[in-house]
Amino acid sequence: NAGVTQTPKFRILKIGQSMTLQCTQDMNHNYMYWYRQDPGMGLKLIYYSVGAGITDKGEVPNGYNVSRSTTEDFPLRLELAAPSQTSVYFCASSYSTFSLTNEKLFFGSGTQLSVL
Amino acid sequence: TQLLEQSPQFLSIQEGENLTVYCNSSSVFSSLQWYRQEPGEGPVLLVTVVTGGEVKKLKRLTFQFGDARKDSSLHITAAQTGDTGLYLCARSSSNTGKLIFGQGTTLQVKP
Numbered sequence: 001n002a003g004v005t006q007t008p009k010f011r012i013l014k015i016g017q018s019m020t021l022q023c024t025q026d027m028n029h030n031y032m033y034w035y036r037q038d039p040g041m042g043l044k045l046i047y048y049s050v051g052a053g054i055t056d057k058g059e060v061p062n063g064y065n066v067s068r069s070t071t072e073d074f075p076l077r078l079e080l081a082a083p084s085q086t087s088v089y090f091c092a093s094s095y096s097t098f099s100l101t102n103e104k105l106f107f108g109s110g111t112q113l114s115v116l
Numbered sequence: 117t118q119l120l121e122q123s124p125q126f127l128s129i130q131e132g133e134n135l136t137v138y139c140n141s142s143s144v145f146s147s148l149q150w151y152r153q154e155p156g157e158g159p160v161l162l163v164t165v166v167t168g169g170e171v172k173k174l175k176r177l178t179f180q181f182g183d184a185r186k187d188s189s190l191h192i193t194a195a196q197t198g199d200t201g202l203y204l205c206a207r208s209s210s211n212t213g214k215l216i217f218g219q220g221t222t223l224q225v226k227p
Contacts, residue, residue: 004158033214040125042204042219043159058214090158097214104149105215107158 002026006091006108013081013115021076021111023091031094032074033058033105034066036087043090049074050097081115088112120205120218128224132194137221139205140187146208148188149215150179153202195225 004025013019025032030051035043045058049068063085065077074093078085092105121140129135139148147166151159163172165181165188172179176199178191192199205218 040219042122042217044217045214048214092158104161104164105151105159107160109157 004091004093004106004108006089006111008111009109010112011114013078013113015081015083015115017081018077018079019081019113021078021089021091021113023074023076023108024072025074025091025093025106026072027093027095027106028071029093029095029106030071031097032068033092033094034064034074034076035090035092036060037090037110038087046076046089078113083115086113086115120207120216122203122205122218122221124221125219126222126224128226129195131197131225131227134191134193135195135223136189136191137203137223138187138189139218141207142186144185146185148181149206150188150190151204151206153204153220155201159202159204192223195223197225197227199223200225 007022033048034046036046037043044060046060046064047058047066049055052068052071055066055068068074089111091108094103094105096103123138149164150162152162153159163179165179168185169183170181176193180189202220202222204220206215209216
């Protein structure tokens with residue numbers, strides 16, 4: 001089992017460029033998430049999805065877009081990259097929601113993005 | 117507020133020492149999770165605590181959930197260099213059912 005796979009591992013963007021961070025999972029999980037991690041700030045939720053065709057905003061969605069056309073894939077799109085989006089991005093998945101069960105998150109290994 | 121405050125933010129110790137890190141909130145939560153994140157990797161779940169006063173052990177790691185379910189601690193006995201990493205606590209949001217993370221404690225264990 002590959003689990004959650006993210007690509008690329010590293011990327012440098014110029015201000016105003018766009019890019020898509022790829023995320024795929026092979027565990028047949030319904031729920032998928034995108035987090036960003038800044039030094040000393042923990043993990044902040046950007047967007048999440050409860051199933052194919054359904055997405056919703058998290059704590060810090062501005063400047064990002066997502067889509068969920070299949071259960072396996074949950075790409076994150078940056079349209080006009082800004083220096084404030086320099087961060088480490090993590091994709092994660094879980095089988096169900098945390099409000100009902102003691103679920104756990106499975107994380108990818110992250111994408112380190114620098115916007116210069 | 118459902119914020120989680122972790123302390124200390126950074127801890128540097130020698131191999132063999134003991135340490136405790138804390139996770140606190142002003143509100144009661146139904147359960148809490150601890151994750152460990154190694155450099156260049158995503159966080160990995162260590163434990164979930166559910167019952168007030170609960171104590172769970174994972175080899176040299178001891179996790180405790182406060183009686184009032186507002187705080188939790190992680191104690192490491194005889195730390196090893198392999199314990200180096202970022203320790204994150206997380207709770208589910210009562211509004212959204214999504215996980216909310218603390219800011220983390222960075223642990224450095226020197227040989």
